Amino acid sequence: EPEVTQTPSHQVTQMGQEVILRCVPISNHLYFYWYRQILGQKVEFLVSFYNNEISEKSEIFDDQFSVERPDGSNFTLKIRSTKLEDSAMYFCASARDRYPDTQYFGPGTRLTVL
Amino acid sequence: AQRVTQPEKLLSVFKGAPVELKCNYSYSGSPELFWYVQYSRQRLQLLLRHISRESIKGFTADLNKGETSFHLKKPFAQEEDSAMYYCALSGPGNTGKLIFGQGTTLQVKP
Numbered sequence: 284e285p286e287v288t289q290t291p292s293h294q295v296t297q298m299g300q301e302v303i304l305r306c307v308p309i310s311n312h313l314y315f316y317w318y319r320q321i322l323g324q325k326v327e328f329l330v331s332f333y334n335n336e337i338s339e340k341s342e343i344f345d346d347q348f349s350v351e352r353p354d355g356s357n358f359t360l361k362i363r364s365t366k367l368e369d370s371a372m373y374f375c376a377s378a379r380d381r382y383p384d385t386q387y388f389g390p391g392t393r394l395t396v397l
Numbered sequence: 398a399q400r401v402t403q404p405e406k407l408l409s410v411f412k413g414a415p416v417e418l419k420c421n422y423s424y425s426g427s428p429e430l431f432w433y434v435q436y437s438r439q440r441l442q443l444l445l446r447h448i449s450r451e452s453i454k455g456f457t458a459d460l461n462k463g464e465t466s467f468h469l470k471k472p473f474a475q476e477e478d479s480a481m482y483y484c485a486l487s488g489p490g491n492t493g494k495l496i497f498g499q500g501t502t503l504q505v506k507p
Binding site: 286318325378380381383384385387 | 429433487500
């Protein structure tokens with residue numbers, strides 16, 4: 284059964300550095316999402332992406348964040364200048380269709396900002 | 398405001414006991430409600446959704462629009478049900494984003 288994959292599984296970075304988190308969605312899916320979960324808190328929506336553009340973003344998704352689908356298979360989340368409070372688990376998800384289709388989640392990338 | 402509330406952080410039951418994981422939501426309109434489960438060291442995966450009205454692994458959930466609830470139930474808990482359970486909603490007015498509750502850890506003791 285196809286699965287969403289994410290790399291790396293754990294990323295440690297210094298405050299102020301740029302990080303890129305990578306995701307490979309399921310191949311025939313068209314809708315892509317990033318969520319994050321700070322330790323002990325709920326899973327929060329960051330951004331949704333369709334047809335090569337952002338369709339919705341949350342208040343968390345400020346100018347430090349960007350997303351890209353560079354080559355038709357990867358879906359990346361970039362944080363330009365990481366802050367301590369960016370430390371979290373980041374989940375990628377994909378769906379074949381929009382509401383109310385099922386979203387399939389990747390295993391997550393744990394980002395630790397020192 | 399769109400919100401999902403799971404009032405219990407931890408629910409601990411003995412094997413064979415009934416389970417009810419509570420979920421209440423706030424949404425103006427007709428959302429789609431989901432239960433996602435995360436077993437230890439595994440990814441979030443869909444357990445069930447209200448639109449399909451099916452029972453998965455013995456779990457059921459009924460959408461009660463009057464009480465704005467979508468509680469997850471199972472008549473007889475098994476040890477392998479121990480996991481983190483998240484209630485989530487998605488609405489027709491958005492792009493499919495999921496709004497999650499805080500999650501409830503279900504611990505089934507032998």
